[in-house]
Amino acid sequence: MADNADLRLDVQKEVNRLAAECKASGFDNAARYLADNRTAVVEIAIKARLEPKKRDLPSPFVYSMQ
Amino acid sequence: MKVLGLSFGFHDSAAALLIDGRIVAAGQEERFTRIKHDADFPRRAIEFCLRQASISMADVDRVVYYENALKKFDRIVWASNLRAQQKSNGRLMGRARTLWNAATKAHDVPPYLKSVTHSWFKWQKFDVVGKISDELVVPREKVTYVDHHDSHLAAAFYTSPFDHAAIVTMDGVGEYETAVIAVGRGSEIERKLAISLPHSIGLFYSAFTAFLGFEVNEGEYKVMGMAAFGQPKYYDEVRKLITLRDDGGFEIEQSCFEFLAPQMLPYTEEFLRRFGEPREPEADFAVQRSDLPEDLTDEQADSVLSSSRHYADLAASVQLCTEELILHLAAKASVIAGTRNVCLAGGVALNSLANGRLIREGGYNLFVHPAAGDAGNAIGAAASYYHRTAKQPRMQGFASPYLGSPLDAAEVDAAVAESGFDAVTTCSSDEELAEHVAGLLADGAVIGWVQGQAEWGPRALGGRSILADATNPAMKRIVNERVKFRELFRPFAPAVTAEAASQYFDFEPNLAAGAPEYYMLAVHPVRAGKKSVVPAITHADGSARVQIVTSASNPTFHALLRAFERRKGVPILMNTSFNLRGEPMVDSPRDAIRTFSISGIDYLVLGRTVVSSRIEL
Numbered sequence: 001m002a003d004n005a006d007l008r009l010d011v012q013k014e015v016n017r018l019a020a021e022c023k024a025s026g027f028d029n030a031a032r033y034l035a036d037n038r039t040a041v042v043e044i045a046i047k048a049r050l051e052p053k054k055r056d057l058p059s060p061f062v063y064s065m066q
Numbered sequence: 067m068k069v070l071g072l073s074f075g076f077h078d079s080a081a082a083l084l085i086d087g088r089i090v091a092a093g094q095e096e097r098f099t100r101i102k103h104d105a106d107f108p109r110r111a112i113e114f115c116l117r118q119a120s121i122s123m124a125d126v127d128r129v130v131y132y133e134n135a136l137k138k139f140d141r142i143v144w145a146s147n148l149r150a151q152q153k154s155n156g157r158l159m160g161r162a163r164t165l166w167n168a169a170t171k172a173h174d175v176p177p178y179l180k181s182v183t184h185s186w187f188k189w190q191k192f193d194v195v196g197k198i199s200d201e202l203v204v205p206r207e208k209v210t211y212v213d214h215h216d217s218h219l220a221a222a223f224y225t226s227p228f229d230h231a232a233i234v235t236m237d238g239v240g241e242y243e244t245a246v247i248a249v250g251r252g253s254e255i256e257r258k259l260a261i262s263l264p265h266s267i268g269l270f271y272s273a274f275t276a277f278l279g280f281e282v283n284e285g286e287y288k289v290m291g292m293a294a295f296g297q298p299k300y301y302d303e304v305r306k307l308i309t310l311r312d313d314g315g316f317e318i319e320q321s322c323f324e325f326l327a328p329q330m331l332p333y334t335e336e337f338l339r340r341f342g343e344p345r346e347p348e349a350d351f352a353v354q355r356s357d358l359p360e361d362l363t364d365e366q367a368d369s370v371l372s373s374s375r376h377y378a379d380l381a382a383s384v385q386l387c388t389e390e391l392i393l394h395l396a397a398k399a400s401v402i403a404g405t406r407n408v409c410l411a412g413g414v415a416l417n418s419l420a421n422g423r424l425i426r427e428g429g430y431n432l433f434v435h436p437a438a439g440d441a442g443n444a445i446g447a448a449a450s451y452y453h454r455t456a457k458q459p460r461m462q463g464f465a466s467p468y469l470g471s472p473l474d475a476a477e478v479d480a481a482v483a484e485s486g487f488d489a490v491t492t493c494s495s496d497e498e499l500a501e502h503v504a505g506l507l508a509d510g511a512v513i514g515w516v517q518g519q520a521e522w523g524p525r526a527l528g529g530r531s532i533l534a535d536a537t538n539p540a541m542k543r544i545v546n547e548r549v550k551f552r553e554l555f556r557p558f559a560p561a562v563t564a565e566a567a568s569q570y571f572d573f574e575p576n577l578a579a580g581a582p583e584y585y586m587l588a589v590h591p592v593r594a595g596k597k598s599v600v601p602a603i604t605h606a607d608g609s610a611r612v613q614i615v616t617s618a619s620n621p622t623f624h625a626l627l628r629a630f631e632r633r634k635g636v637p638i639l640m641n642t643s644f645n646l647r648g649e650p651m652v653d654s655p656r657d658a659i660r661t662f663s664i665s666g667i668d669y670l671v672l673g674r675t676v677v678s679s680r681i682e683l
Contacts, residue, residue: 018192027139029143030139030140033179044183045187048183048184048187049187
């Protein structure tokens with residue numbers, strides 16, 4: 001539990017930092033998205049961090065754009 | 067100044083090392099990990115570059131990543147929002163639309179964005195500087211990045227032989243941009259025009275690649291190959307999708323494509339309405355009854371022949387329209403720059419049919435970066451930083467495409483000894499090697515040819531090649547059945563001595579350094595009287611993707627071509643990449659032995675060591 005709490009704290013900080021960096025760089029779409037959806041993004045990030053690092057690629061077309 | 071350029075995270079990871087304006091080493095990660103198009107962090111490629119220069123990471127002044135990650139994410143959010151807005155506008159009107167927008171504004175993360183956000187956190191794509199810093203154990207301050215198309219522009223111009231040139235970059239998409247026109251002068255690059263998503267010639271071509279049953283980022287060559295069997299009967303229908311603007315730019319009709327937030331396929335219902343059913347992947351393709359299995363009924367055979375013709379006609383139409391667009395971009399860039407020197411990079415620059423037309427019809431002095439796709443951006447990122455940020459004097463042009471792993475004699479001996487092959491001949495000189503191997507080729511042998519350093523870019527250029535007799539009409543089938551296992555409609559390319567090239571192919575070879583034919587990046591017609599002389603490398607439409615070889619560009623390979631000419635009267639060999647289907651090109655002697663041992667190659671040549679597949683009794 002302590003580990004998960006630490007992870008949550010880390011991720012929250014990272015999302016805040018990303019949103020601030022995007023805003024400072026003029027990337028308003030990303031900044032707004034990260035700020036407006038902060039709670040959801042934190043949950044997505046925690047889930048992503050806890051998953052094993054196995055490649056589960058979308059179609060090559062989609063992947064090449066991301 | 068030592069600059070390490072990196073490309074990774076999306077496809078074709080690579081590393082390149084620039085020291086005081088000279089490219090010391092460059093390698094693609096797939097060659098080391100043996101995973102085709104490996105997108106992972108290029109650890110092995112970086113190790114290779116450092117080893118080649120006999121330095122450590124502590125000696126590197128700057129590490130440069132090939133694109134701006136946050137800007138790319140900004141585009142992904144922008145595109146997703148725009149797509150959602152288009153969808154809702156299509157469904158709702160007036161007050162209902164306003165209410166819908168308000169209701170969805172802040173609470174729902176659309177599935178597409180959710181999946182991208184997840185992937186970006188999982189693979190640490192947001193903090194690419196941190197990832198590089200962690201992986202290489204270097205301070206964050208040592209790591210920087212440049213924009214995707216700035217990397218392409220730098221790869222195209224700074225490695226070219228030109229001091230002044232028009233530069234055109236074209237790909238699927240970088241951050242926002244999909245194509246850029248710029249002017250290069252000395253160590254300066256000035257952007258003149260940029261095309262951004264959703265208008266993308268790379269994605270346009272990829273969408274048709276997917277529709278024709280091929281894998282995106284891999285099967286684009288197959289569309290080119292298939293086009294030779296068709297007629298551009300659908301030209302008008304395909305051409306309607308492209309608007310060429312007077313300023314040199316272009317637009318792609320969006321109703322047929324899903325370029326903003328694709329969930330799976332890049333084309334829409336409207337596309338299917340116009341072009342019919344997509345071709346099944348791996349579906350049979352044949353343009354004559356004799357290419358099909360004998361046990362097919364006439365009805366089944368007719369069906370395959372008819373659908374093959376249809377898809378080949380579509381491929382020919384798409385190819386023709388793409389060439390037209392590329393010629394349009396190059397023409398405008400040339401006018402803007404005030405020079406016939408044109409540099410290309412970006413994945414679309416690998417369209418060797420278009421490159422051939424740029425040379426023959428456009429009359430341009432063309433340079434195409436040999437690794438024109440994203441792998442080449444490892445060099446591009448380093449070069450861009452070196453000139454545009456560090457303001458260093460102009461780097462050396464591209465002296466050689468052989469920038470990869472060297473062939474180590476001790477490794478060769480060890481790999482051969484371990485292999486159990488005991489029919490081994492060692493030649494005492496390159497001349498003796500050339501004579502010996504030319505004799506084997508003339509007798510019909512298929513040769514795995516590993517010499518010197520590995521190639522930079524997707525083409526085998528006599529460093530890691532499979533070679534065979536181009537005059538043998540059965541050789542295409544033999545190489546396909548024994549080792550390549552490729553679709554029958556795909557052509558095999560020739561390597562020819564530069565001095566004889568114009569006798570066999572309809573172009574005047576430009577022997578200046580950097581000409582695309584040195585890197586097998588341009589298709590030219592085989593001369594009318596010569597098609598029957600070199601049938602194994604003459605494609606269905608009478609063309610060939612030519613590699614010219616000089617005694618300066620690759621002395622050993624040139625000597626082999628000359629020795630073959632003495633036997634068969636033709637200084638041309640079939641030259642295809644040394645790999646099995648679905649695998650990257652071989653890199654080390656052990657890779658070569660492995661591929662040799664499980665394929666039908668007759669002889670493997672590692673430096674001056676010739677290994678026979680025949681068991682000595």
